[in-house]
Amino acid sequence: MSPKQKPPLIWVNVLLFLTSFALAVLVAPWYGFEFGYSMEHWIWLAITYSFCNLSITAGYHRLWSHKTYEAHWSLRLLFAIGGAFALQNSALHWSSDHRVHHKHVDNNDKDPYSAKQGFWYSHIGWMLRNYNQNTYTDYENCRDLQKDKIVMWQHKHYLALTLATNIGIPLALGIIYQDIVGMLLMVGIVRLVLSHHSTFFINSLAHIWGSQPYTDKNTARDNAVLAVFTFGEGYHNYHHIFENDYRNGIYWWQYDPTKWLIKSCSWLGLAHKLRVTPKFKVEKAKAKKALTTATNNIRMLPNAKYLNDALNAEFEALMSKLSDYYELKKQLVEAKKSDLAKKYERSVLLMRYQQLKQELDNQRRSWNTLVAQYA
Numbered sequence: 001m002s003p004k005q006k007p008p009l010i011w012v013n014v015l016l017f018l019t020s021f022a023l024a025v026l027v028a029p030w031y032g033f034e035f036g037y038s039m040e041h042w043i044w045l046a047i048t049y050s051f052c053n054l055s056i057t058a059g060y061h062r063l064w065s066h067k068t069y070e071a072h073w074s075l076r077l078l079f080a081i082g083g084a085f086a087l088q089n090s091a092l093h094w095s096s097d098h099r100v101h102h103k104h105v106d107n108n109d110k111d112p113y114s115a116k117q118g119f120w121y122s123h124i125g126w127m128l129r130n131y132n133q134n135t136y137t138d139y140e141n142c143r144d145l146q147k148d149k150i151v152m153w154q155h156k157h158y159l160a161l162t163l164a165t166n167i168g169i170p171l172a173l174g175i176i177y178q179d180i181v182g183m184l185l186m187v188g189i190v191r192l193v194l195s196h197h198s199t200f201f202i203n204s205l206a207h208i209w210g211s212q213p214y215t216d217k218n219t220a221r222d223n224a225v226l227a228v229f230t231f232g233e234g235y236h237n238y239h240h241i242f243e244n245d246y247r248n249g250i251y252w253w254q255y256d257p258t259k260w261l262i263k264s265c266s267w268l269g270l271a272h273k274l275r276v277t278p279k280f281k282v283e284k285a286k287a288k289k290a291l292t293t294a295t296n297n298i299r300m301l302p303n304a305k306y307l308n309d310a311l312n313a314e315f316e317a318l319m320s321k322l323s324d325y326y327e328l329k330k331q332l333v334e335a336k337k338s339d340l341a342k343k344y345e346r347s348v349l350l351m352r353y354q355q356l357k358q359e360l361d362n363q364r365r366s367w368n369t370l371v372a373q374y375a
């Protein structure tokens with residue numbers, strides 16, 4: 001095949017995306033104007049849309065692709081059903097693709113949905129043609145998932161599960177609420193199109209639009225607006241550097257319902273071993289990124305050499321204070337676990353800790369003031 005020749009179209013996908021999109025933007029609104037949708041239609045649209053998206057984000061993505069936590073079989077079963085309902089291929093296939101995406105991010109020859117190929121390609125184009133025909137024969141990058149009986153059961157019965165959910169659920173709701181066409185349109189089609197494109201935005205927009213607080217070594221961006229549509233996956237810059245963290249939005253004020261779902265499941269005993277990145281590593285990455293940005297921005301200034309030295313000295317001072325602080329914090333936690341006889345030692349540690357915390361706060365302030373000038 002010559003480089004200019006495009007691989008053949010995958011007609012099933014082309015027709016599926018085209019038909020569902022046309023039905024959602026043309027037929028569903030027409031039906032609504034003509035016959036009206038009741039509150040039940042909207043409520044079930046919201047429920048099934050959330051079920052599909054959360055099965056992808058909490059299940060396919062954070063559980064299976066990245067192993068950021070462990071889940072009870074009942075939760076895995078729900079995610080497997082919701083993932084088939086979302087019509088995004090089996091969890092095994094999806095995770096295999098996604099692991100390659102992380103490993104070779106932005107590499108046009110290897111990343112299955114490389115953002116460097118443009119918005120259209122990374123959003124949907126990569127699924128319309130047989131670009132990756134030779135890639136997945138044995139899913140060797142997902143050996144661990146092949147031991148998960150639910151993953152393999154879903155992979156084997158994927159087609160039957162997609163038909164049962166995508167036709168069965170809207171049909172059942174249509175019978176219950178006595179509007180089969182309305183439910184097929186809202187819960188069947190509109191839900192599917194919304195769910196598809198909001199997930200696809202993570203591969204396209206989340207690699208194009210937003211900030212890069214942690215790394216600029218890849219195209220991934222943090223974007224609070226996108227986080228709302230993607231159930232928290234908009235914090236994609238953080239995710240690409242710390243992919244083993246069960247959170248994408250790490251601050252309490254960052255909108256990440258997938259993180260809240262996983263945390264709630266852990267309180268119910270349905271999720272275990274939630275992995276988080278040590279704070280030290282996160283702060284270090286952020287400071288390093290700020291240093292790179294500032295270094296680039298001062299290059300042309302007449303006193304670049306002097307500024308560069310000052311920046312590096314300040315960075316080193318911050319790093320050393322940070323590592324002292326987190327080391328002492330660790331000691332303090334360990335000391336708390338040990339017996340009461342060491343009470344005196346603990347109070348000395350605590351005093352030192354408080355002093356160091358104050359010093360670190362000052363160091364952080366001076367660092368932030370410095371890099372803010374050259375951001």
Ligand SMILES: [Zn+2]
Pocket residue numbers: 061065066098102239243
């Ligand atoms: Zn990921």
Ligand SMILES: [Zn+2]
Pocket residue numbers: 101202203207220236240
């Ligand atoms: Zn990505």
